[in-house]
Amino acid sequence: MASAARVDLDGNPIKAMTICMIGAGGFIGSHLCEKLMAETPHKVLAVDVYNDKIKHLLEPASLPWAGRIQFHRINIKNDSRLEGLIKMADLTINLAAICTPADYNTRPLDTIYSNFIDALPVVKYCSENNKRLIHFSTCEVYGKTIGSFLPKDSPMRQDPAYFILKEDASPCIFGSIEKQRWSYACAKQLIERLVYAEGAENGLEFTIVRPFNWIGPRMDFIPGIDGPSEGVPRVLACFSNNLLRGEPLKLVDGGQSQRTFVYIKDAIEAVLLMIENPARANGHIFNVGNPNNEVTVRQLAEMMTEVYSKVSGEPALEVPTIDISSKEFYGEGYDDSDKRIPDMTIINTQLGWNPKTSLWDLLESTLTYQHRTYAEAIKQAISKPVASS
Numbered sequence: 001m002a003s004a005a006r007v008d009l010d011g012n013p014i015k016a017m018t019i020c021m022i023g024a025g026g027f028i029g030s031h032l033c034e035k036l037m038a039e040t041p042h043k044v045l046a047v048d049v050y051n052d053k054i055k056h057l058l059e060p061a062s063l064p065w066a067g068r069i070q071f072h073r074i075n076i077k078n079d080s081r082l083e084g085l086i087k088m089a090d091l092t093i094n095l096a097a098i099c100t101p102a103d104y105n106t107r108p109l110d111t112i113y114s115n116f117i118d119a120l121p122v123v124k125y126c127s128e129n130n131k132r133l134i135h136f137s138t139c140e141v142y143g144k145t146i147g148s149f150l151p152k153d154s155p156m157r158q159d160p161a162y163f164i165l166k167e168d169a170s171p172c173i174f175g176s177i178e179k180q181r182w183s184y185a186c187a188k189q190l191i192e193r194l195v196y197a198e199g200a201e202n203g204l205e206f207t208i209v210r211p212f213n214w215i216g217p218r219m220d221f222i223p224g225i226d227g228p229s230e231g232v233p234r235v236l237a238c239f240s241n242n243l244l245r246g247e248p249l250k251l252v253d254g255g256q257s258q259r260t261f262v263y264i265k266d267a268i269e270a271v272l273l274m275i276e277n278p279a280r281a282n283g284h285i286f287n288v289g290n291p292n293n294e295v296t297v298r299q300l301a302e303m304m305t306e307v308y309s310k311v312s313g314e315p316a317l318e319v320p321t322i323d324i325s326s327k328e329f330y331g332e333g334y335d336d337s338d339k340r341i342p343d344m345t346i347i348n349t350q351l352g353w354n355p356k357t358s359l360w361d362l363l364e365s366t367l368t369y370q371h372r373t374y375a376e377a378i379k380q381a382i383s384k385p386v387a388s389s
């Protein structure tokens, strides 16, 4: 429950605020709403087109935080109520986006509109009404590392200067225009530049968040269960789906790309610090990730296989992985980030935040959730006879 004497990092009392959270019904939004309801006195105006992932916070009316969270079913593309909600709030957090890589090269227009055009009014209303904005960008704005352009056997590839991603120093390196994978990163980069320029020219109080592969319960969907059968979610849900169905995990282009994964609950702590410490967070761009949790995608698949066997009690598959080309898996125009290690200096200095949870531990709690939530539904779906046409 909310404690009476909450203070910020400088020892000042934290005043209760109203937060307009756009995209509140998604993966990150649902965890942020949960945290705000359970541990703070703040009010949330939760904006989204869906609310399935926050239903447990909205009903029943007897919940301890009833009255502090209100759901507004609004598509921000075309709804005049948005400006009113931003005006009512002290802070706006924009999470709304198309952010699944399978969409970037197959629906590049929707991706660019969602990540740039649809975010424009949010920035404009915040700027015009002198309202603070926390905008969610992505680690994908870094694109590829400088090191990836060096010869494979170059010793410079081991030098952190060629791969650590630093908010105020690293360049944004994308592929050619035909590689439409980069439509998302490019749209996110341009909206970051716009937010930054609004800060510089018009005094907008802003914070930009660059999440580095946050994972945990409620991420995306399991195809054919709570999402389209042919849909392709992000890697955690793809691999969870394979494990639940007892089929090999598909390694795109050999699973050689590297990622650092951070537990959603650790990352939400960082966002709460930003919310409650405006003087330390305003004007900054923050990497939020866990540099200690780096693996190749192949290693992730192997670890998830082992953890899933432990939490489900089922034996691991004899052939746990199969290789698939990116063209076959994602289609024409896919490309990839080779490696993503966040520099943590800025978030450390400004907010004193550090991630805590190891990859093994976060996979254990997440796959326990996946098994409890989906195993029975998958069993039933598999045993159902396919309708003849």
Ligand SMILES: NC(=O)c1ccc[n+]([C@@H]2O[C@H](COP(=O)([O-])OP(=O)(O)OC[C@H]3O[C@@H](n4cnc5c(N)ncnc54)[C@H](O)[C@@H]3O)[C@@H](O)[C@H]2O)c1
Residues within 6 Å of the ligand: 022, 023, 024, 025, 026, 027, 028, 029, 047, 048, 049, 050, 074, 075, 076, 077, 094, 095, 096, 097, 098, 099, 114, 118, 136, 137, 138, 139, 140, 210, 211, 212, 213, 214, 215, 220
């Ligand atoms: N999860 C990660 O690791 C990660 C990594 C990098 C960046 N991000 C960024 O963080 C943000 C949230 O990501 P997430 O993982 O929670 O994604 P998500 O897809 O689970 O959540 C996005 C939410 O926005 C809503 N939304 C989209 N368009 C909308 C519209 N026009 N009007 C109203 N609502 C709309 C969706 O319905 C969804 O609930 C995104 O901006 C994403 O680019 C996330």
Ligand SMILES: O=c1ccn([C@@H]2O[C@H](COP(=O)(O)OP(=O)(O)O[C@H]3OC[C@](O)(CO)[C@H]3O)[C@@H](O)[C@H]2O)c(=O)[nH]1
Residues within 6 Å of the ligand: 099, 100, 101, 138, 139, 140, 184, 211, 212, 213, 233, 234, 235, 236, 238, 239, 250, 251, 252, 253, 255, 257, 259, 297, 336, 337
């Ligand atoms: O079945 C699969 C699915 C994916 N891969 C490969 O895994 C890597 C990671 O994929 P994913 O988590 O889906 O996405 P990215 O990390 O590439 O991009 C995301 O990062 C942040 C964000 O902005 C939002 O979450 C988004 O763009 C990748 O190499 C896939 O090819 C696989 O092998 N098998």
